[in-house]
Amino acid sequence: MPSIPSAEALSSWLSARIATYVQRKPDEIRADVPLAEYGLDSVYALTLAGDLEDHLGLSLDPTLMWDHPTIAGLTQALLQVLAGA
Amino acid sequence: MTATTSPAVALDARLRQLDMGDGPFAPAKVAELDRKEAFPTDACSALDDFGLGAHYVPVKHGGRLERFPDLVALWRTVARRDLTAAIGHGKTFLGGACTWVEGNAKQAAALGEEIQQGARVSWGLTERHHGSDLLAGELSATRTSEGWRLDGEKWLINNATRGHLVSVLARTEPAGGPRGFSVFLVDKRTLPPGAFHCLPKERTHGIRGADISGIAFTGADVPDSALVGRQGGGIELVLKALQLTRTVAVAMSLGAGDHALRLTVDFAKAHQLYERRLVDLPRARRPLGQAATQLLLAEAVTCVGSRSLHALTNEASLTSALTKAFVPSAINDMIAQLADLMGARSFLSDVYAHGMFQKLERDHRIIAIFDGSTLVNRNAVINQFPVLVRAWRQERRDAEGLATATTLTAPLPEADLSRLALISLGGCSVVQGLPAALQRLQALEEGGGVPKHVAVLARALGTATAAVHERMAAHPPSPRDVPPEAFHLAEHYEACFAGAACLHLWLNHQARATGPLWSDALWLEACLVNVLSRLGVETAPDAADVFDRLAATVVDAPGLVSLLDDVRTEGAP
Numbered sequence: 143m144p145s146i147p148s149a150e151a152l153s154s155w156l157s158a159r160i161a162t163y164v165q166r167k168p169d170e171i172r173a174d175v176p177l178a179e180y181g182l183d184s185v186y187a188l189t190l191a192g193d194l195e196d197h198l199g200l201s202l203d204p205t206l207m208w209d210h211p212t213i214a215g216l217t218q219a220l221l222q223v224l225a226g227a
Numbered sequence: 228m229t230a231t232t233s234p235a236v237a238l239d240a241r242l243r244q245l246d247m248g249d250g251p252f253a254p255a256k257v258a259e260l261d262r263k264e265a266f267p268t269d270a271c272s273a274l275d276d277f278g279l280g281a282h283y284v285p286v287k288h289g290g291r292l293e294r295f296p297d298l299v300a301l302w303r304t305v306a307r308r309d310l311t312a313a314i315g316h317g318k319t320f321l322g323g324a325c326t327w328v329e330g331n332a333k334q335a336a337a338l339g340e341e342i343q344q345g346a347r348v349s350w351g352l353t354e355r356h357h358g359s360d361l362l363a364g365e366l367s368a369t370r371t372s373e374g375w376r377l378d379g380e381k382w383l384i385n386n387a388t389r390g391h392l393v394s395v396l397a398r399t400e401p402a403g404g405p406r407g408f409s410v411f412l413v414d415k416r417t418l419p420p421g422a423f424h425c426l427p428k429e430r431t432h433g434i435r436g437a438d439i440s441g442i443a444f445t446g447a448d449v450p451d452s453a454l455v456g457r458q459g460g461g462i463e464l465v466l467k468a469l470q471l472t473r474t475v476a477v478a479m480s481l482g483a484g485d486h487a488l489r490l491t492v493d494f495a496k497a498h499q500l501y502e503r504r505l506v507d508l509p510r511a512r513r514p515l516g517q518a519a520t521q522l523l524l525a526e527a528v529t530c531v532g533s534r535s536l537h538a539l540t541n542e543a544s545l546t547s548a549l550t551k552a553f554v555p556s557a558i559n560d561m562i563a564q565l566a567d568l569m570g571a572r573s574f575l576s577d578v579y580a581h582g583m584f585q586k587l588e589r590d591h592r593i594i595a596i597f598d599g600s601t602l603v604n605r606n607a608v609i610n611q612f613p614v615l616v617r618a619w620r621q622e623r624r625d626a627e628g629l630a631t632a633t634t635l636t637a638p639l640p641e642a643d644l645s646r647l648a649l650i651s652l653g654g655c656s657v658v659q660g661l662p663a664a665l666q667r668l669q670a671l672e673e674g675g676g677v678p679k680h681v682a683v684l685a686r687a688l689g690t691a692t693a694a695v696h697e698r699m700a701a702h703p704p705s706p707r708d709v710p711p712e713a714f715h716l717a718e719h720y721e722a723c724f725a726g727a728a729c730l731h732l733w734l735n736h737q738a739r740a741t742g743p744l745w746s747d748a749l750w751l752e753a754c755l756v757n758v759l760s761r762l763g764v765e766t767a768p769d770a771a772d773v774f775d776r777l778a779a780t781v782v783d784a785p786g787l788v789s790l791l792d793d794v795r796t797e798g799a800p
Contacts, residue, residue, distance in 0.1 A: 163704045184362065184405040185466075185610055186706040188650045192614040195652055204650050205463055208405040 146224045153217045173214040235300035252308045254581040264435040270312035280342045283320035288339035294639050295533040299478040306482020310590035311434045318386045322348025324468035325394050325410045328644045329456035349390030351381035359603045368397035374450040382441035388425040389438045396461050408461035411453045422447035433589035467647040470547040474532045476598050477554035483591040484522040484558045485787050490584050491565040514564050516774030519781045519788050520753040521561035524725050525554045531728040537639040538631035540646040545655045552604035553721045555595035562588050605717040616700045618654025629656040633731035661727045665689045681748045684755040691762045692723040726758035743780040753777045
């Protein structure tokens with residue numbers, strides 16, 4: 143059973159990951175802006191599920207990124223999945 | 228399954244009666260229709276009479292499609308006679324694919340019934356100004372009180388005009404995005420006149436008789452029941468359905484490869500140069516062996532790719548992209564090699580075999596383009612580099628699924644299409660299983676079960692594959708503009724996949740397989756030399772001699788050159 147990180151920790155981890163993908167600084171990635179606006183291709187975004195699997199120790203439907211296209215939305219959705227895991 | 232019960236063997240027997248005299252598959256007839264740019268109507272009717280359509284419908288929906296490798300064998304059998312007919316008829320499977328993946332039981336049963344009654348189904352994905360960029364599609368579906376209203380155009384659609392039904396990807400959210408599209412199965416026969424019109428047939432370089440056209444909708448009302456899968460789920464659904472169609476579509480390449488090789492060998496046996504047969508000159512043997520190697524590699528990849536749909540279903544996002552990128556390119560190279568050997572005969576349209584060679588060379592070009600081009604498929608692999616690197620380092624693999632995918636006698640489970648996924652979090656078991664396969668090979672080598680020089684080649688593949696993963700790990704993320712080096716790296720990964728597929732297949736059959744291709748691991752050696760050359764790995768100076776040895780078996784083969792028993796027993800030159 144994975145330990146559940148705080149919303150802040152998860153959100154900043156996501157910002158850091160996405161910043162690496164789009165080659166920007168983490169503080170330039172806002173939580174309420176759709177990731178596509180930073181140049182993250184929607185199919186490429188699916189590979190984030192692999193990073194999350196490693197980080198959180200659970201498998202996810204990769205299209206979670208499509209249903210929750212911002213960091214804020216994704217963080218909430220992940221916390222729900224973690225709470226139910 | 229024994230050779231006598233295989234549907235492809237039955238189809239081959241039927242087509243052998245139709246490819247002579249004035250039959251619809253006779254080369255003179257096929258050439259005439261191509262010259263006239265006319266659709267091969269009689270050939271497709273013969274395929275309908277055979278009941279080929281039933282093989283496009285999964286068993287659970289009332290049809291006879293049980294194993295995807297059988298569909299590959301069926302299409303290959305048609306394609307080796309006429310690619311235009313194979314593509315013109317086969318489109319119906321592509322048109323139905325979305326319904327097989329996510330249609331409800333009622334929709335699937337109804338479509339299955341239609342197809343078995345002879346209905347033609349088309350697949351409308353691309354648009355005039357957007358090509359492969361599905362998210363840019365403009366054709367829209369808007370909600371009405373009783374269903375949906377379609378407006379807009381799909382272009383370069385195979386069978387858009389001849390088709391009775393068409394699966395359409397439509398924008399259902401004005402803003403678009405990955406959740407902004409949905410798939411509709413539209414029955415053209417139920418639309419009032421004026422709600423749609425078909426666009427003129429485009430003239431093409433190859434498959435000149437095919438119905439490559441388009442369809443434009445103007446306020447076309449369709450019922451709620453036309454929606455396939457979830458509203459907003461269209462992109463996901465199409466990307467999953469493409470995993471099926473991209474894998475089986477390469478059957479067309481295998482058929483073209485069979486045809487090209489047979490035409491060339493027959494020519495080289497009959498043609499005299501310097502008082503010898505062309506086929507006996509070393510200058511001819513080498514390219515024949517090289518070409519046959521490309522065909523065997525393509526066959527091995529297709530075999531593992533199509534079996535993987537059943538055995539490694541959740542890896543199909545990768546296996547389908549790798550198969551569709553590798554096979555048509557390999558067969559394009561093969562055809563070019565054989566064209567050199569044929570000389571003028573590859574170019575003339577009346578002098579030899581009714582110009583079948585130049586026709587298949589033109590026709591085959593479309594296979595690397597349609598249903599996701601080679602570049603689109605390589606991009607799909609590049610997107611998964613991070614996952615592939617992680618899975619390789621963790622030595623992950625689905626050992627049981629891999630064994631089933633690479634053992635022809637292993638019963639295939641039903642393909643559970645609900646397990647298709649847009650990325651493969653477990654990576655690619657075929658490649659990740661390479662280190663374990665090399666250990667098995669080493670044990671065999673110690674007992675004298677494999678020639679030492681072949682084992683050396685296989686180990687070189689292992690080393691090169693590890694190096695490819697290191698380069699993939701060092702590759703910076705490329706979420707939008709993918710640099711050319713990434714495509715080069717994806718091409719190398721394909722070669723690793725092809726080499727690993729060959730090694731697994733060889734290991735799992737070598738103990739019982741007989742025949743000249745299997746003797747001294749001949750085919751494995753030839754395929755490994757080819758793959759290492761793709762990877763830029765230097766081999767011994769005499770390594771290419773294997774192609775001359777392989778050529779001898781190709782020239783003497785009574786039928787087709789194939790690793791698969793089914794194909795081998797089909798006979799027919």
